[in-house]
Amino acid sequence: MATPPKIYPRSEHMISRSLISDNALKVLYRLKKSGFQAYLVGGCVRDLLLGREPKDFDVVTDARPEQIRAIFRNCRLIGRRFRLAHVHFGEEIVEVATFRGLSGGDEETGERVLENGRLLRDNVYGSIEEDAFRRDFTVNALYYNIADFSVVDYVGGMEDHRAAILRPIGDPEQRYREDPVRMLRAVRFAVKLGFTIHPESAEVIPRLAGLLREIPAARLYDEVVKLFLSGYAVQAFEQLRHYRLFEALFPDTEACLAQEPDGFPLTFLAKALERADQRIENAQPVAPYFLFAALLWEPVRMRTRERIAAGQNEILAYQEAAGEVIARQIRHTALPRSVGLPVRELWSLQPRFARAQGGRALRLLAHPRFRAAYDFLLLRAETGEAEPALADWWTRFQGASEAEQKAMLRAGKRSSGRSRPRKRRSGAKAVKDAATSPP
Template sequence: MPPSCRSHQRVTPLAIIDFVKKLFSPPPPPRPEPEPEPVAPTWPRVYPRPEHIISRSHISDNALKVLGRLRQSGYQAYLVGGCVRDLLLGREPKDFDVVTDARPEEVREVFRNCRLVGRRFRLAHVYFGDEIVEVATFRSMSGEDSQGAHVRANGRILRDNAYGNIEDDAFRRDFTVNALYYNIEDFSVVDYVGGMDDHKAAILRLIGDDPEQRYREDPVRMLRAVRFAVKLGFSIHPDCAEPMPRLARLLGEIPPARLYDEMLKLFLGGYAVQTFEQLRQHGLFAALFPDTERCLGREPEGFPLTFLAKSLENTDQRIGAGKPVTPYFLFAALLWEPTRARAESLIAGGQNPLLAYQDAAGEVIARQVQRIAIPRTLTLPIRELWSLQPRLENTTGRAFRMLGHPRFRAAYDFLVLRAATGEADPDLADWWTRFQTASEAEQKAMTRTGRRQASARSKPRKRRNRAKSRKQDASTPTP
């Protein structure tokens, strides 16, 4: 028998069935392609002119001159920091900062109208009349040079004049949105730290992987985080907000004079109310004003908090309207409650009210200047404003003297705020409001009666109300 016939006889029915199944079954699905490995972003990211809104027409002519002349002299030069951040938001920057690879002494050789300033940060100021363009040299977070490297104490940088390149400079800055560089050569924005992404997402994030270390290097960064978040309408990244309450005590290591400058930036920028709320939320206000925070803690919903919020709101309104704001009035409001509470305690012990307020003011201010170096030019008017509060309660003949006091207007405004928040007598504030605009004859009549007429009008009304209430209670059946 031929071999082919023998092979055919070995085919079984089961084999035929399997063959048919395979013949008519659908093909197996294709094996999925492996997902490509994520590609790490390349740095720096350069955003050309069509990808951002910064225009040379929005940049100071003098800043453009500085950038151009540095480049003509063979140096690198960029705009950096808050001016780039604000330009990307469509805002007009307050000033323009330039960064370069030229050393401060080399910048001074390029510009005759230049002065070197600073010890911790050696800077060059180029003067154009009233405008100053600040020029800084690229700095590094590590390394030393002959002009002074990092000097640290307990992790805090005391002096930082170690120079580097632009990438070093980017990573030593505080927040990603403040580390964007505008290149005048090709009108691009250069980003080494992801600042453009955070800018678009309205997030304030510290540069680096360890926010706690960055705060220890400079605890003022916690205050700057609050100030920028409020000013820009950004949110602080949770990783950057979490260490703040734990590290707030480090603000006690900052020179009081520097904290005074930071306080003016925080509360005189037009966002005092939101700033106050953010400082308390992150546990920073207690480190700045411990006496005030203790008073607010005793009455979390009382008039001390209402008075302070109203005072800060009034400050914001004046700034928004372009009116002048006196820093001493701000500090007087921030420290009023501990002063008032101490004075009331002394009065309860039998001390004269005027002397009580003077002594209380001395105690509170003496403690506060250890935290924030309020200058004497402010502490004196603060004391006067406070000491006038009990004197304003005298509405007899001495009221004429009060009108001529140099601090009367501020003391009156302070009284009005107290009355509006329930801490002072509204009738007293109303009396002084009418007294200022009354004729001379009306003023004399008002000082003869003082506030007795107003009190006389109010007392019968209260008696009638109480009598009416008792009558209604008697007619109401007992349940």
């Protein structure tokens, strides 16, 4: 291949060793001292060039995994698809990979396995140049060389970085077919970095979005969490829908969102994602189960309404609708038990807010999921789906003294929880949501 890289000396970039983890520097210098090449690569270099503090520092080298383990006693080799070395420094782990090759390998021994264009396993080693062309996006293929503190660029990543362009390396369609998750990563990086996906790279995404159905549901769950719990959930949601990727991840939700009952949009999910972004910005936690409860709420709500209209009990209607929606969703994004069970609990508590009388109200208040379910109720009331009076009653009830709570229960003046058509203000524009909660 022999493509000469463009070298950016220390004077032409802003990366300083003072911004790099001490433990990552230890790894880089020890590899160099042992006679191996050593570079920082990927997201950490990209973020350092943006003036951001990287979450992790990844190292790449020409040393083989076994050689890396021989150099670092605090090292553990992991992975089957990609053989990696993890060097442990207490709670911090510095990941070290060997340069990957572009071709070759013995498929019979499992070194390199492709199926229908998808790369399933690859332990073929190569040069730094081959490694660069193996990476996903140009801005993720920049190398910081500890030998002379330069940035090495084989693929035009620095120019794209400066132009705020996200571009796959090589033919976009081929790269997306190799690993369809790269389409999700393109959206995630674009919204996170404030970059624009290159037009030729973006054009093919809607046509290839269906390839995500071939990806293991567990892997897609992890990608969804990264997309929506990184502080850019609203933008990610908009971009996923624009490129028809959301439809591949949440087909039932997309089918609901494509409808506008009585001509008014369904706003609950957008508000829930906006609230998640606000919490992350304020360094407050957002539980994955709350995220998935919001993402799947529209199909649950609509199926519940259908069951109630057919004469089913409200509580049972919620339970059966929840089971149906989750059973369908796990074909697309797996829900771990630690997520699926709380999701169902949160949904099942919604009709109980309007039905709690006397001791039931106190038992609901003591429920382990009460706070999350109450926050969910507030979002429903804010978007016109539940009565504000009901949310207000529970706000006052949980903050009241024991005597005040007893007085409130005796008064028995709570909203039935039924939603009535009403107008709400969003900026200067009045928006009416005709999506009602089950009676």
